[in-house]
Amino acid sequence: MVYGKPMIKSTRRQFLKRSLALPAAYTASRVGGVSMTSMALGAVSSGAAAAAECSGSKSLVCLFLAGGADSFNMFVPIGNDYSVYRETRNDLAVNESDLLEVSDPSRGSFGFHRLLSTFQQMYIEGDLSVVSNVGPLLGPTVQADVGNLALLPESLFAHNTQQKLWQNAAGKISGTGAFGWGGAMGVELAECNMAANVPGSISANGANTWQTAKDGGYISLSPNADIQRMYGFDPSVAGWISQASRQATSTRLQQMLEQASAEGQPLLLREAASILSRSTVVTEQLEETFENFTQMDWKPDQRNKLERQLHLVTRLIEARESLGMQRQLFFVRMGGWDTHSDQNERLPLLMTELNTAVDNFRSALTMLNLNDSVTTFTASDFGRTLTSNGNGTDHGWGGHNFVFGGAVNGGRVVGDIPSYAKTGNPDDAVDKNGEFAGRIIPTQSVGQYGATLARWMGVPEAALPSMFPDLSRFQTQDLGFMS
């Protein structure tokens, strides 16, 4: 693949000029999200004295497998444990011959599903670690705790709530549960992006809890949509219309935005004005920046939605320095993992799509010499039940996750592998009759997982306890998978 050499104009001065020229709609109002100025300058600092570590550019990508990925079939024990796994999973068990073997120095042999060959490759190269049996927890949790709702995160096992629990690490849904640990990281790291006109926290798949902060803090770009300046709002485009007409229209539209943002206007009108204002600034800024980079020689498969998202993310990482961003947070999402039925047909398709997208992403980052400063981690609603419902699986709790990139302390399995036994399984969140349910109690929490990533990004230690409320209840506060 050939990547064009970036041709960077002196855009920095233009940024500053523009930010001074922002109309009141952008700067005066904080309602309906955050003003562009405070987003750009990170003025929403929590006031904590501790400074973020901003040196070097770093990007963190949350790869969310929506629906609840059956990670117990993506990474499988080999050897004695395989037969236990096989007996429990029955028709849904992956054949031993379909596993790509890797080993952990202290935990023995495992296999990635053969359709996850890039994951195996990264593991062998020391760029990927498997983080075993992670899930939302309030603290260390054992089987005896499972009957006591007070000891468990709120509303386990429903898709939307457990997605939220993963993304907010708060153990609850209501109140401050609306804010994500990515959003909190963005606030802490804002000082690293002082030169940026656009927030360094960008979703390539729409709204999510992970990036949500009290002042908004992230923008959403769609890989389906070209980044285009807005006709009518921006008088420099739509040249077939008379200059006078474009100028007059633009002026009035800006006035409408200002007036709609004003204090005392209906709240939803202010929301509308806020997102519309952001759209005009963000699209102008990004269109201008992208003009300075030739397109990568990577044409994503239009049918692979994840690949298209990762392609957009790569473009934004490539441009991070000219965007003035030292720290970037990305959210990408791949759906379809809720394999209640036909799992043996569906899961291979999903893994193939995932592996292809990740493979191309990794190749592009390597070519751009960015692999060492980009870390990607997986997350999913939940792992799935070890039991079958005939030809699929149901909502579980803990599941394996994968962290990869040049900065990962890779080639290891982090944390204990749970028991796969269907009788006398100490890791099982038993059903109401005390019988085997196949829902595995996590042994490592989202908070431990997130805090390890947050430290790598440069979040000050003092900020972690409020970001991850469960963290202090665990002895191990860093899972050690980042170098």
Added chain:
Amino acid sequence: MARNRANEREDHLHIFKYFISATLILIALVGVFIVGCSGKSDNPDESISSPTPSPAGADNSPVRLDLPLDKTEISVDNARLLMQASFGVTHASLALANRFDSPAAWIDDQMAKPITMHLPKVEAYGNASWSQPRHWVWWETAITAEDQLRQRTAFALSEIFVVSDIDYTLSNSQHAVVHYYDMLASSAFGNFRDLLEDVTLHPVMGIYLSMLRNEKADEENNVRPDENYAREIMQLFTIGLYELNEGGTPVPVGNPKPAYTQSTVEEYARVFTGWDYADSPDWRSNKQLDKISPLVPNENYHDSQSKQLINGETTPAGLNAQEDLELALDSLFNHPNVGPFIGKQLIQKLVTSNPSEAYVARVAAVFNDNGRGERGDLGAVIKAILLDSEARQTTASMNAEAALNFGKLKEPVIKAIHIMRALNAIPGTNSEGRFHLFRKTSDAADQIYGQSVQSSPSVFNFFSPTFQSTNNAAGGEQKPFYAPELQILTESLLSVASNDLHSMLYTTNNRSGRAHRSAMLDIDAPMGMLRKGRNAYLEHLDMLLMAGTMSDTMYSLLSDFINERIDVSLVSDEPESVRARYIDRELAGLDEAALEEIVLDSLFMILASPDFMVQQ
């Protein structure tokens, strides 16, 4: 008090009707005079026949589309009703609505209209794995169908009882997906209990949430019943996650009690076992299978042991699949959450994102009893939602806090259809009679608007009824502020959608003379209105596009914008009334190109404004 308001309204209506009649006669005379004098009119379509007869005894004369819409209290109310209860105001639909005695009469008329079925039109295209025709027919129906209230309600129901052709089996069963949509439309004003059973036994839902061929436990092989449908029918289709008060708020506030537990899910998973395709020769057959007829039981796979239901009752052991199903659906249907849970979501889809608890409670009360002892009458619920004082009040007549919270962000596709309806869009010359967008065909609307009917990413729809803006989320459960549609309004999609509209309006309008695939917006009518004068024009656009809710500031911005296009130096020292008359005279005399430019710019400013994103 409601009664008094109603009476008062009646009086207004009577007076207004006399006024209308008198005005119409006058206008007719003047119209004849003008046409007679000038020999031509601005608009070739200056009158149409009313497409359906108005109620008995009412005015059946053709609707005059050459006359601007006036901003009267009644007309504003009807325009707001049309925004809430249809896919948007058209000149004709508002003029017709104004002839009804009351909003209730309009609703009754709408509910009685024949159902526009999508399936016959989709089937005419052939192949059931071809996904595009389903969208073409949906857009055409939304834009042109007469049974607007039913179609609007069906769309709302399709976002509650979600199925999506993103599912790999359903992507090849498009006709069945459309049949499911028609079923929602047919049931839109029926009973909720019937709808619940129809949904449960529709093969499309059976496939989507894997209730189809769900089988009883096989302990030897460690197989348990599939929990998918059991969980989602509770969480999404009937009662929700938490216990609710009658106002739809999870209780106790701040620490709500779960409405059910994992073991409830397991019990209902056992209920929903033993259902197969109607024409299935055996449980595992892969033959051509009927995805339209309701599922049928196969008792060999049904778990006939007793189950613990949510109402505390236990089903007796030995019941068959149908008997178990009836008891289980009854138990959910009769749960006190259903009225507030479903009622609030329908309010949010049609009227306002943050209804007061009292509003939800009034609607829930109608769900619980339609006044004739029937529970679950959806027609009565829809009517209660639309006729409620909170829906009919304008923000001007609310207290300040209620006014700040009222309204909803328009769903992006509904906003697009509002525009097409208001500006009498017709299919582009190169579209083979279909309504398409500028950059994409309407089947790819999700790439512009972030949503496409029955193609949501999961059973959780495109957006959640409890999505909160980041700005207001801090209120938490004590004071949540919901903005569901905001969940899919992303920066890049907003800009693409705005640009698509811009291209459609400026470059493929009906006067552009361009052969194009994009739907063509008709700008002749607004040009005709502008010739009648600035205020008449702006008032007309206010009614047509913003249901009479345009703010004074927006009105004056537009008014100033038009003034700037006219050289007023000759009358700069004259009083405002003189200047206004002068401007109107100049507008009437402008050449077509200059007039067109003003119309395009002013239309775009309204349609691209933040104000147009909100339904008040």
